[in-house]
Amino acid sequence: MKEHxxxxxFARASMIITFFFIPLIVGCTVxxxxxxxxxxxxxxxxxxxxxxxxxxxxxxxxxxxEGGQYTLYYSFRAFAFGSIVEAIYIxxxxxxxxxLDFRFILxxxxxxxxxxxxxxxxxxxxxxxxxxAISYWSAMFVPQVVLIFLFIGRMHTQFRRIVRxxxxxxxxxxxxxxMFGNTGNxxxxxx
Numbered sequence: 001m002k003e004h005x006x007x008x009x010f011a012r013a014s015m016i017i018t019f020f021f022i023p024l025i026v027g028c029t030v031x032x033x034x035x036x037x038x039x040x041x042x043x044x045x046x047x048x049x050x051x052x053x054x055x056x057x058x059x060x061x062x063x064x065x066e067g068g069q070y071t072l073y074y075s076f077r078a079f080a081f082g083s084i085v086e087a088i089y090i091x092x093x094x095x096x097x098x099x100l101d102f103r104f105i106l107x108x109x110x111x112x113x114x115x116x117x118x119x120x121x122x123x124x125x126x127x128x129x130x131x132x133a134i135s136y137w138s139a140m141f142v143p144q145v146v147l148i149f150l151f152i153g154r155m156h157t158q159f160r161r162i163v164r165x166x167x168x169x170x171x172x173x174x175x176x177x178x179m180f181g182n183t184g185n186x187x188x189x190x191x
Contacts, residue, residue, distance in 0.1 A: 008159050011095045015152070018091045022084050029080040037076040075134040082141050089144040092151040099158060108150040112143035 029036070096105060119142040123135035 004162055007098075008162075011098075011155065011159075014091050014095065015088075018088050021087050025083045025087065026080050029083060030077075033076045033079065034073060036079065037072040072133075075132070075137060078134050078137045082137065085141045085144045085148070089148050092148050092155070095155055096151045099155070101154065101158065104150075104154055108147055108154070109143075111150065112146040115146045116143045 116139070119139040120136075123129055123139045124131065129135035
């Protein structure tokens with residue numbers, strides 16, 4: 001088995017295994033949203049003692065501390081989404097960094113920042129989510145979502161190019177030399 005085939009299989013297996021983590025993440029977070037939100041907002045209980053702070057307490061826990069739309073309970077529904085995005089992003093980034101494709105990483109980060117700026121503007125002014133915690137929490141993960149799609153697309157393209165034997169612009173220097181034992185643009189056929 002050629003080294004590049006092993007790398008492709010390992011990278012593909014890593015991404016597939018990461019997608020199997022999605023049900024695990026959902027199972028570990030969604031049933032415990034209430035407990036997580038109560039734990040995170042426990043300092044709000046101190047504010048409930050004064051009349052000036054009752055409005056803040058109501059915004060955190062809802063009327064009579066029963067939850068409701070845009071309360072802390074509601075905002076924690078996005079917690080699983082953020083954890084899933086972060087798990088997939090870490091693995092996709094690790095694979096693309098292993099390929100030493102830093103020029104693409106820089107360009108795709110610029111694209112992700114544009115999407116992030118748009119997302120922040122949208123959640124700051126668009127009703128009904130304007131200035132709500134869940135909106136900012138979700139917008140915080142927009143760059144990672146964009147980068148996941150860009151990185152996975154790039155990995156697919158690069159893997160296909162390497163299999164065809166076209167190494168020009170795919171990998172740099174030492175990595176190419178370690179993977180293929182040469183610095184040229186040819187890869188030995190796999191047959």
